[in-house]
Amino acid sequence: MIRFIISRLIQGIIVVAMVLSLTYVIMALSPGSPFANDKASSPVVRENLERIYGLDKPLIVQVWKNLKSFATFDFPVSYRLKGWTVNDIIAQGAPVSFTVGGMAFLIALALGIPAGALAAMRAGQLQDRAVMMAATLGVCVPSLVLGPIIALVFALHLHWFDAAGWGNTGDWVLPSVTLGLISAAAVARLTRGGLRETLLADYIRTARAKGASERAIVMRHAFRLACQPLLNYLGPLAAGLLSGSFVTETVFNLPGLGRHFINSALHKDYTVAMSLAGLFAMLTVIFNLLVDILQAWLNPRIRLTDS
């Protein structure tokens, strides 16, 4: 178990280091310079700027310097936003993305699991069909369609919330609901699929024979195993939601990590784009590891080995 976690952590560190280097190299090899857009600056000024930030050094030296600063959590400065370090940008964007993503994750679970369980218990009946139809539709409605519609109805017509921005206490609601509804659809489908298969197992028949109530069977006996495929999906989902959704943050004009990443990519802000991509990779690694541990804890038949 300990060996498994350690080996996975080492693999995770390699992944994050590769993401960091690759992002930096892709950006550095693409045409243009972070300072090329300053219209006022003459070539001499730009060269001096590049020397100050170390961009005149060989690529491998630049990558190594930035990897080192990432490893010590002493993030580099932004090339574009004067006076900002990557720490500042993360400190500003992370609370926004984490609030919206975290609430969306809770909405997805609170809505998707009961709906999927209901569908599995009433398989083939009206409730099952209704839930599955809604879930299939939900999987296919992308956030770039659902987000504006939700903003249109609840902000522009009903005036319950602000249509865009970050500042009022209720500003997380609409973006979280948008992301939560879409994720809930996938959660419901996976819950139903897992439960339907598990409910046919022998040990469920045993539980029934013992006289356990249907509620106890589903919640205490079946769900432990039935949630395995769901957990596989929840790892990447949690990482993706916490990283900040590019589309939803654009629709609702939120200053989250996703917006920062797109702006940094557009403006060739190497260090910010690289650090944020590294952060996204780190979240993915951490949540996938958590899922593996959780799965082994729920299902005693899974043994964690490092091979």
Add this chain to the structure above:
Amino acid sequence: MNPVEPKIELALGVPAAGTVAAQPSAGPWLQMWRRLRRNTTAMVALWTLVIIVILCVGGSALFFQSQVKQHLEIVRSPPSMSHMFGTDALGRDVFQRTLCGGSISLLVGVVATLVAMIIGTAYGLISGLAGKAVDNFMMRVVDILYGFPFIAFVVLLSVICGPSLLLLFVAIGAVEWLTTARVVRGQVLGLKNQEFVLAARACGAGTGRILWHHLLPNVVGPVVIYASLTVPGIMLTEAVLSFLGLGVQAPISSWGSLIQEGASNMEHSPWLLIFPGAFFVTTLLALNLLGDGLRDALDPRSSRSE
């Protein structure tokens, strides 16, 4: 002599599907089609898709010129008899623009899927056939790439590639091949020790010939199924990029950029959002349902698992 040659190949290639002994009359493709025809949902999805494709392709051929024509005297007019879906902020007809944008979205979806399938199939075939150390290494690379923040890399690549439709295909395709590679490798692992491959080897066929003539025909089925489920994902990625302003650039439009336009004008002219959005969602839904139906038709056992 020529016509005989492909028959021999067919006879060698088909037994792996395990169906020839049971039903010598119908090939696996015909059987699959018969099973698919019994699936009402999948057939509705298929016909919806056919109609949408005909509308979009025909529409973009008819309205290629007129869709960008500005009529500043009828700006933002709601849906009416002369303009079924209304007009946008420059007086352009939303119906024509939706159809033309649709053909771009569909084109990106299909071409990028092809790129992803070719890379993934080649990678999976080589990895599966090579075995042991090479296979291990190649699959570990795929594992590591799975940990990459996928959408972040698509955004990066599209920023770097600039506003080029061709590079957009490549950028999306280059990131989407991972699961195909896994699927194909799994198939090859199951196939490569079967008798027909051994027989081909005994007859003196080289690795290239075995790959091309004996393994490839047998992995086409799963790859097609997986491709039909990949197209909606790629169309969504393209829409996200265009929505963020990183995909296709004006005056060309796709559903993603139309939806973006609609979203920024939705307060006063919601039809700009509703019509392209409805077309996009319907297409995604139809593709997903068809993909599910194809999967069930190819492998009847999997049909009850979800």
